[in-house]
Amino acid sequence: MKKNKLAIVFIFPLFLNLLFISSFTHADLKSYVTKPDPTYSYEIVDTKDIEGCKAKIIRLTSQTWQNIVWTHWLVLLCPPEIKNSDIAMLVISGGSNRQKEPNINSLEFKVAVTVAKKTNSVIAVLSQVPNQPLFDGRNEDEIIAYTYDKYLNGEGDEWPLLLPMVKSAVRAMDTIQLVQKDTDNHEIKRFVLTGGSKRGWTTWLTAATGDPRVVAIAPAVIDVLNMKQQMLHQLECYGTFSSEIEDYTRLKIPQRMHSPKGEQLLSIVDPYTYRNSLTLPKLILLGTNDPYWTVDSANLYFPDFPAPKYLCYQPNTGHDASPTGIATLAEFFLSTKEKKSFPSVSWEISKRNVINVKWDNPEGTAYLWKADSNNRDFRNSKWESTPLKGKGKAKAKLVQPKTGWSAYYVEVRFPGSFGNPYSICTQMKVLPENTYPFKVDKENVKAIPNDTTTK
Template identity: 40%
Template sequence: MEHTWKFWTSVAVILIFASVFSALLFGQLDLLEYVRYSGTPSYKVISSFSSLVGGRSFVLEVTSQKWRNMDWIHKVLVYIPRRLSFKSHAIVVINGSAPRDLTQSVNQFVTIAELLGAPVVSLWDVPNQPIFGLREDALIAYTFYQYYQSGEPDWPLLFPMVKSVISTMDCVQEFLQMQGLRVEKFLVTGASKRGWTAYLVGAVDPRVMAIVPIVYDNLNMPKQMRKQLEMYGKFSEQIRDYSRYSFTEMVATSEEIPDLVRAVDPYFYDIPVPKLLILGSNDPYWVVDSSEIYFADLSGPKYIRVFPNEGHDIRNVTEIVNSIRAFFLLCVGESFPTVDWKFDGEDFIVKTDSQVEFARFWYAYSESLDFRKSTWKSFEMGMEHVVQTETGEFLIRAKPNDFLIKDKNLAFFVEIGLIRDGIAFVVTTTPKVLRIK
């Protein structure tokens, strides 16, 4: 009986490994399987130095994986502030190609680390590039094309990009433990395709306590591509690298959701971790109300902050830092304000359970449905627009129809300043478009 049990146990183990390797060999796209079976990371300490305010910086070189027979190597800056308020939580900032001298970039991370009293990890070289003579979107699009040409499931570049972050968290945990810090949870943030990566890291790694994707407004790709055709009459020029391989057209016209889209589009994952979306109102990559397509479907605590008159490179870095700081504190304290909104065709009503400090109605006009070059203006909503109910909730009421003008489409959103447990937190609604009647 014991020999029989051992035999079937061995068979079960063989079948498990066979299923894993067959998935990797014969085309089943699975991000989690890639992350698990793409190698063990390693790191070495390159240098260390102190900041002017007394914090300590360490430069690590992390080898995150071997992808397509290429070692992926990353420069990682770990900053430990002078006064530590949080020893088990850290922030990971995902960046592109590293500068030659990382010490020149440390100041931008010192501010948030010292404000919070938490370690900040700046991960560079996501993705490693150039590869095949290509960078950024051109490189990602090429790997999508190669997947469709070969069927080999490790081709999509988002897979090794996600693995880069997870491997770095592994290495940083080990390194910080030697510094007397046992970090268990991470807030992960990044911009553009690094924001895309942050979503996917949040989908597969339980150490992620929250994500702050910046200027990635492209969840639910099939609807996004169709919306671009509807509003622009063509795909945005900013995603031409994907159009070059007909990926955008394929996504827009497929009756079924392509397997690649399901594998790399965060919309098709359950990501329950708290999330703060930071977007620019004039981002040329997307349509003005892209977030309307997916925001309501996101699970878990979720917030959005749209920066008016900002594009894909948001210049108001100070306010981005303030937003991340406030969100980090709310997440650590697990104190999440509720913010909901609805439009009944007449009144646009925002409801929250937190104290309202201010409210602004932002609006812009366009003769077409292209608002990328529109100028946004604000209407300061006095406290007469804010009502506290008997249950203690606050209602902010706006009248978008009052801002309609002849022969112009109107785009708008509401910005509100909240106070939650003494923490100032600024959020907005998703932008909405009222079309010419």
């Protein structure tokens, strides 16, 4: 009996301590975002007509971070008929602090105008996320890696760059609501967020703050959730890390993820940490040939997120958006606006590698996509499709190659409201299964040639 009491005396405080640490690290994101900042302000500097949409051009100051004032261009694209729409899409974009004005003639804005008019909703484009260049001319991943290094060295809890990136998105939502109410007496209550790469990462984490205004997200080409496992997976596939993440590997960020401080960093910036609370609809847009990641990176996180969730692979596409991805994003926004369900696609793969796919929209048609690689590196592989027979369901045999590796997924294509079809896809399947060119020394986070691999 005394032993049990002693165990409780020692274990219970330890449990409370672990619980506190977990809660504290999760709170870092939300507490930073919700912390009052008197720097926040905005000014409508111009109003223009863009193909029938009123464009309100706003100079937004979102915050002061590390003694740096963050400013952004925020453009609201307002079609003529928006009174009955309580929803807006926020497109989180990049750009430079040297930008004297937003590039409203870009393809990004042309697409946004089309979606705004088709859905009779406000589409907002937020630029300069993050503010850059910073810290002696650093940009993009250079800045993120630099701030991670600062955090891991114990130089301050607010160093991770994703914190101010998320706050800029939240301040943009605040501004959109205020401007629409003040100028048009138009009330915005709901937001769909989207962005690519670092901005896709920002999209995930903005939803992770629990902001009730965010009702759906569509992160693009950020295929690195469950980050620690993703780094190990790159090693077993490539034998090294992708050269695209050199800014991180130069500072040994993947190795430092395995330290206590690294674990704490991941609990703040890895969207996988928040997976159980992210119950809102999620459309994940990915390129099959994205040089940053592995072909099957999504398999390390997608199954663990709660529904509703949707994958859209863009074939023969790198770290970018394709017409298929843009059409799917637009349809996803429209279905969210109208509070309609996105088509449900389900699948299972038998032990004999037969994939059975089902979908609930009878107008859908299925295609099997395949690519080959002699070394399990599909970044430069060519993807080709084969139509599958069936209405509402289809099946296909996934053939294991005699040499090398083959990757497969099924796309279900639906007629869209914008004149182009949109797609929902299954996860990737790579054959042979669980066979890699390299082993991984997890303790030292490095690859070892796999002599038993004959591929």
